[in-house]
Amino acid sequence: MSNQAVATPSGRAVPRLSTLDRWLPLWIALAMIGGLLLGRLVPGVSDLLARLEVGGISIPIALGLLVMMYPVLAKVRYDRVAAVTGDKRLLISSLVLNWLIGPALMFVLAWTFLPDLPEYRTGLIIVGLARCIAMVIIWNDLACGDREAAAVLVAINSAFQVVAFALLGWFYLTVLPGWLGFDTQGLDVSIGQIALNVLIFLGVPLIAGFASRYIGERRRGRDWYEQRFLPRVGPWALYGLxxxxxxxxxxxxxRITSQPWDVARIAVPLLAYFAIMWFVGLLTGKAIGLGYARSTTLAFTAAGNNFELAIAVAIGTFGAASGQALAGVVGPLIEVPVLVGLVYVSLWTARHWFGTDPRADIATPAATDTRRHTERTPS
Incomplete structure (x- = not known):
């Protein structure tokens, strides 16, 4: 997020949002409309994009995500990461929300809203199992969450994803439905495929971000890096998005424009899922005394999903024309506008629930340091 500090009559420095940040919902709406028109009106564009894949990963989408994630991960102060890993309240809450509550909630919503559509239902359950390792970084940054905490939580959830995704898929698609007398489905996904997904969408930008900070600070100092370098690369996060x-x-x-009713039916449980997970995450953080920055980070890491993995698994297991694949694609199409809206809800709760103004806090590094130090102190 790009900001320029300006002085108020009282002399206090507060940030002024750039034009790109201030009109973000409009740019996202135009990007959605532009993408729909491109896919609908330009013959063969969707087929071309579908063919540009390596190992089930779309190369153009991968490039967009890497461009999006790098500037945010370059902002992380990696010398503070140790303080995050010592916060057991944050780590345990994140693991419970992501690997116990999230998949279980999506299972319940999928069966509640789509009992007669097994393909879409299975696709939604797969979306619920794929925890976010990409876009959550930028939602957290836009909401002025704790960058270091976001980096740590994403890394931990990525490691769990490699181990737990296939196991939970088997449980929620085969074992649990069998116990309840429901229809069962199988899920054929390799640990190698999941590990490759994590390596590309988290490992590459994380290494690049760490290297940028390490080299930049050693050669030119932290002031140059944060006041000169980061403002130049920062806008690229939103360009990538x-x-x-x-x-x-x-x-x-x-497919979206030709099957609007199916998309609407898939969208309803997704809307409920994203909203419930976000509010449960935020309220959990507030209840255990994490403060605004880490509470909002907990909320966004709980609500977001790894749509690339979900789509790749659905296509690889059931085929590109399957209902499972359509449900996977609808996931990010609902997630993007919902979580953009929740960014603004999050900033509202900062003022009205937590009694802080995060955008004023980021006007000066000293204010940010004080706020984060306070939030790391156990209550």
Whole structure:
């Protein structure tokens, strides 16, 4: 998020949002419309995007996500990560929300809203199992969450994803439905495929971000790095986000516009899922005394999902034309506008629930340091 500090009549420095940040909902809406029109009106564009894959990973979408994630991970102060790993309240809460509550909630919602549509239902359950390792970084940054905490939680959830995704898929698609007398489905996904997904979408930008900070600070100092370098690369996070949104909508534009009723039925449980997980995460953080920055980080890491993995698994297991694949694609199309809206809800709760103004806090590094130190102190 790009900000320029300006002085108030009282002399206090507060940030002024850039034009890109201030009109973000409009840019995202235009990106969605542009992607839909591109996929619907340009012959063969969706087929072309579908063919540009390596190992089940879309190369154009991967490039968009890497461009999106790098600037945010370059902002992380990695010398503070140790303080995050010592916060057991945060770590345990994140693991419980992501690997116990999240998959169980999606299972309940999928069976409640789509009892007669097994393909879409299975696709939604797969979405619920794929925990977010990409876009959550930028939602957290836009909401002025704790960057270091977000980096740690994403890394931990990525490690759990490699181990737990296939096991939980077997449990929620085969074992639990069998116990309840429901229809069962199988899930054929390799640990190698999941590990590759994590390596590309988290490992590459994380290494690049760490290397940028390490080299930049050693050669030019922290002041130059944070006041000169980061403002130059920062806007690219939102450019990458908008580029990715255009591609996602273009990839399935024809199916989305030709099957609006199916998309609407898939969207309802997704809307409920994202909203419930976000509010449960935020309220959990507030209840255990994490403070605003870490509470909002907990909320977004609980609500977001790894749509690339979910789509790749659905296509690889059931086929590109399957209902499971359509449900996977609808996931990010609902997630993006919902979580953008929740960014603004989050900033509202900062003032009205937590009694802080995070955008004023980021005006000066000293204010940020004080706020984060306070939030790390156990209550």
């Amino acid at each position: 908008l580029f990715t949104i255009v591609l996602l909508f273009a990839l399935q534009g024809e």
